[in-house]
Amino acid sequence: MILEVAILNIKVGLSTEFEISFKKAEKIISSMKGYVSHQLKKCVEQDDKYILLVNWETIEDHEIGFRQSEEYLQWKALLHHFYEPFPTVEHYKLVEEL
Template sequence: MILEHALLPVRPELADDFEAAFARARPIIAGMPGFRSLSLSRCVETPGTYLLLVEWERLSDHVDGFRGSPEYLKWKELLHHFYEPFPVVEHFSPVIDQHSTPVID
């Protein structure tokens, strides 16, 4: 499992429009091969910042599959104009999650 992490800087006056556009864009990403789940959270201290977390089966499902697809162009058209500046996207693999117990020697 790979966890995609992106802090999305949205101009605060566009927050409602962004959230509505994201609701329309969600089915696009959710229908992609390798997609597992996503969450979108709004920062309490900085209301124009959103945290997007997307679980993928494999890194290639996001980087090659989604980003290389015609569906990504629809996603981009719906959302990318809200970001200022464009977000950095990083990928993580789990070390400890809620379903595992760390090994202690």
């Protein structure tokens, strides 16, 4: 299993709107092949900052299956205009799997 990690810095004052849009967007990602689960967490110390954690069966499920899909275009339209700067996305796996 692969864990996708993205730190999301939202434009100041748009957190509520982002959370509403994310509720729509999470239906998209959760329907994708290889999707396992996700969590969106809001930072306690900094307003307008979140972390998105998504578990995928494989990295290809995220990088190819999701990111090269029609559904990704919907995800992008719902969420990408909230980010400043655009998030860096990293992938992690259990140390035992290395």
